[in-house]
Amino acid sequence: MSNPLLSRWDTPFEIAPFNSISDDDFAPALKQALAAHSAQIDAIANSSELPTFANVIEALETPCRELEQVLCVFFTVAGADSNPKREELQREFSPKLAAHFSAITANKALFARIKAVWDQRAELDLTDEQQRVLMLTHRGFVRGGAALEGDADVRMQEIKGRLATLGTQFTQNLLADERSWFMELSEEDLEGLPAFVVKAARAAGEEQGKGCPVVTLSRSLITPFLQFSPRRDLRKKAFNAWAARGANGGETDNRAIAAEILKLREERAHLLGYDNFAAYKLETEMAKTPEAVRGLLMEVWDASKSRADQDAQVLTAMMQADGINGDLEPWDWRYYAEKRRKAEHDLDEAALKPYLQLDRMIEASFACASRLFGLEFAPLDVPLYHPDCRAWEVTRDGQHVAVFIGDYFARSSKRSGAWCSAMRQQAKFPEVQAPVVINVCNFAKGDPALLSWDDARTLFHEFGHALHQMLSNVTYESISGTSVARDFVELPSQLYEHWLEVPEVLQEFATHAETGEPMPQEMLEKVLGAANFDMGFQTVEYVASALVDLAFHDGPAPSNPMARQAEVLEEIGMPRAIIMRHATPHFAHVFSSDGYSSGYYSYMWSEVMDADAFAAFEEAGGAFDAERAKALEEHILSTGGSVDPTELYTAFRGRLPGVEALLKGRGLVAE
Numbered sequence: 001m002s003n004p005l006l007s008r009w010d011t012p013f014e015i016a017p018f019n020s021i022s023d024d025d026f027a028p029a030l031k032q033a034l035a036a037h038s039a040q041i042d043a044i045a046n047s048s049e050l051p052t053f054a055n056v057i058e059a060l061e062t063p064c065r066e067l068e069q070v071l072c073v074f075f076t077v078a079g080a081d082s083n084p085k086r087e088e089l090q091r092e093f094s095p096k097l098a099a100h101f102s103a104i105t106a107n108k109a110l111f112a113r114i115k116a117v118w119d120q121r122a123e124l125d126l127t128d129e130q131q132r133v134l135m136l137t138h139r140g141f142v143r144g145g146a147a148l149e150g151d152a153d154v155r156m157q158e159i160k161g162r163l164a165t166l167g168t169q170f171t172q173n174l175l176a177d178e179r180s181w182f183m184e185l186s187e188e189d190l191e192g193l194p195a196f197v198v199k200a201a202r203a204a205g206e207e208q209g210k211g212c213p214v215v216t217l218s219r220s221l222i223t224p225f226l227q228f229s230p231r232r233d234l235r236k237k238a239f240n241a242w243a244a245r246g247a248n249g250g251e252t253d254n255r256a257i258a259a260e261i262l263k264l265r266e267e268r269a270h271l272l273g274y275d276n277f278a279a280y281k282l283e284t285e286m287a288k289t290p291e292a293v294r295g296l297l298m299e300v301w302d303a304s305k306s307r308a309d310q311d312a313q314v315l316t317a318m319m320q321a322d323g324i325n326g327d328l329e330p331w332d333w334r335y336y337a338e339k340r341r342k343a344e345h346d347l348d349e350a351a352l353k354p355y356l357q358l359d360r361m362i363e364a365s366f367a368c369a370s371r372l373f374g375l376e377f378a379p380l381d382v383p384l385y386h387p388d389c390r391a392w393e394v395t396r397d398g399q400h401v402a403v404f405i406g407d408y409f410a411r412s413s414k415r416s417g418a419w420c421s422a423m424r425q426q427a428k429f430p431e432v433q434a435p436v437v438i439n440v441c442n443f444a445k446g447d448p449a450l451l452s453w454d455d456a457r458t459l460f461h462e463f464g465h466a467l468h469q470m471l472s473n474v475t476y477e478s479i480s481g482t483s484v485a486r487d488f489v490e491l492p493s494q495l496y497e498h499w500l501e502v503p504e505v506l507q508e509f510a511t512h513a514e515t516g517e518p519m520p521q522e523m524l525e526k527v528l529g530a531a532n533f534d535m536g537f538q539t540v541e542y543v544a545s546a547l548v549d550l551a552f553h554d555g556p557a558p559s560n561p562m563a564r565q566a567e568v569l570e571e572i573g574m575p576r577a578i579i580m581r582h583a584t585p586h587f588a589h590v591f592s593s594d595g596y597s598s599g600y601y602s603y604m605w606s607e608v609m610d611a612d613a614f615a616a617f618e619e620a621g622g623a624f625d626a627e628r629a630k631a632l633e634e635h636i637l638s639t640g641g642s643v644d645p646t647e648l649y650t651a652f653r654g655r656l657p658g659v660e661a662l663l664k665g666r667g668l669v670a671e
């Protein structure tokens with residue numbers, strides 16, 4: 001019998017035939033698919049014809065159907081519905097796939113043909129989108145080191161290998177430090193802690209075989225302990241252990257590793273012809289230069305620091321009222337901030353939940369997309385990989401647009417978090433393919449299923465990513481949908497969250513599960529107010545980390561990163577009672593891999609844009625302004641990576657984003 005992962009799918013909308021695929025099909029299918037893809041690449045690389053846009057770039061853009069089918073099915077089920085067999089397959093597939101794709105980048109004959117097309121680009125009469133795909137393809141290979149020869153090529157391979165090893169060590173050291181520390185608590189020490197923290201501390205003690213409750217450095221335990229424990233001595237001890245992760249001396253110390261990583265990144269950037277690593281890294285981002293990143297961060301810094309300074313005074317006064325003299329310390333902040341939150345914004349999550357029914361929130365996310373973009377959603381009955389999955393056909397004016405799949409409930413076979421992925425991306429080359437998009441979440445089941453406010457935001461967030469995939473309207477798959485710069489990709493998702501907060505949307509869809517009544521205005525105001533609480537602190541700890549990350553990569557690599565970190569914090573006047581959200585020895589975003597190196601700023605960058613973009617709707621007359629919606633689709637949601645994001649944003653907004661809307665949204669300046 002033929003392997004169902006490799007044959008052409010004769011199903012509605014060519015959705016993967018999940019009910020006829022078994023776990024035993026994956027390994028042989030992947031083997032065949034990789035061979036098919038390698039043959040495709042070899043044929044392009046070794047062709048005897050003169051290199052052209054069609055026989056090189058379009059040939060690379062032609063999807064290897066077998067490989068795409070295997071990967072989309074496998075990674076969907078491995079993430080959302082795993083089992084021991086699938087976990088084992090994942091361990092087996094990861095290095096195979098890494099080797100497969102790095103062999104393509106290292107293929108000298110292939111690169112020679114790409115370069116030949118690139119060199120004749122002026123004479124080729126290409127469309128704008130074709131020029132962009134050519135530029136991105138060429139640049140991707142060059143950045144991967146494909147243009148290096150001789151010693152430089154050898155050294156690049158050494159650096160890549162060493163960086164991978166160091167990144168793994170950094171992560172493992174951090175885990176070791178987080179796992180080895182604990183603080184035993186007596187029954188007396190538990191006083192003042194809420195029941196859920198006591199329960200977690202007892203469970204942690206049992207797990208470690210201590211015979212008493214303990215505090216560990218797991219974020220879900222240490223953070224509430226610092227928030228709720230009235231014992232200043234214990235908070236100090238726990239806080240200091242938390243802050244020292246990765247810097248405890250001995251075998252698990254990450255400081256020398258961080259220094260070596262920074263040195264190697266600098267060398268890598270120099271080999272590729274860049275002044276420093278930040279210049280290399282930011283080239284592909286919307287921000288483009290370290291100056292642009294620093295400019296944005298400093299604009300946010302001043303407002304957040306002055307808010308944090310004011311908040312510190314309030315918290316200090318609360319502490320002194322408790323009979324403690326002296327300065328507010330970092331182990332005091334969360335405790336007094338929590339007391340203040342309770343006094344000012346006490347929000348009863350239990351009373352809120354019945355207003356946020358999952359099904360009604362799904363309806364709300366669809367209804368907003370109907371009003372904004374004219375999309376319609378009809379339930380679709382197709383076999384999927386788990387009975388909890390639901391599918392809809394998405395149409396506009398009677399025309400098929402996409403298939404949308406929602407897999408909303410938590411289960412042990414699903415990894416944590418929430419995500420959006422395309423099982424098939426939109427493209428028109430070599431033939432028209434409509435997207436199949438999936439949102440996976442981890443909401444608690446119930447009858448009816450009820451969400452927290454954060455859950456509801458997550459639902460809208462992931463649906464924003466889904467719209468970016470579903471409304472994509474480009475020719476080539478490599479630049480379709482969410483295939484955009486890292487500091488641009490969260491714009492559609494974070495922007496869509498704003499529609500959840502629109503009063504008329506809540507009025508219609510946030511109705512009580514039993515009474516059917518809409519959410520009271522007073523409750524809505526509490527929800528929105530609580531979301532901005534302690535933003536001075538949160539923004540300061542984040543921006544300080546982002547500025548240190550940037551300073552590490554913008555300029556010569558520091559031989560002593562800890563000294564450089566101290567210098568940066570001194571320069572910006574870091575408030576004494578707040579530390580970096582991630583200090584260097586445990587800054588995994590920056591040192592575990594290249595993912596967010598000189599890129600930690602990008603969360604804030606996207607938030608600046610989403611606040612500014614939603615303000616465009618408000619300025620134009622409301623959240624559902626038809627012209628703004630049309631511009632959003634035309635310039636941002638349909639364009640994928642076919643145009644530089646700066647141009648896209650400017651086309652939508654008439655100018656580049658400013659920070660005012662973010663500062664107002666975070667409550668850091670007066671409205």
Ligand SMILES: [Zn+2]
Nearest residue numbers: 461465490493
């Ligand atoms: Zn996202």
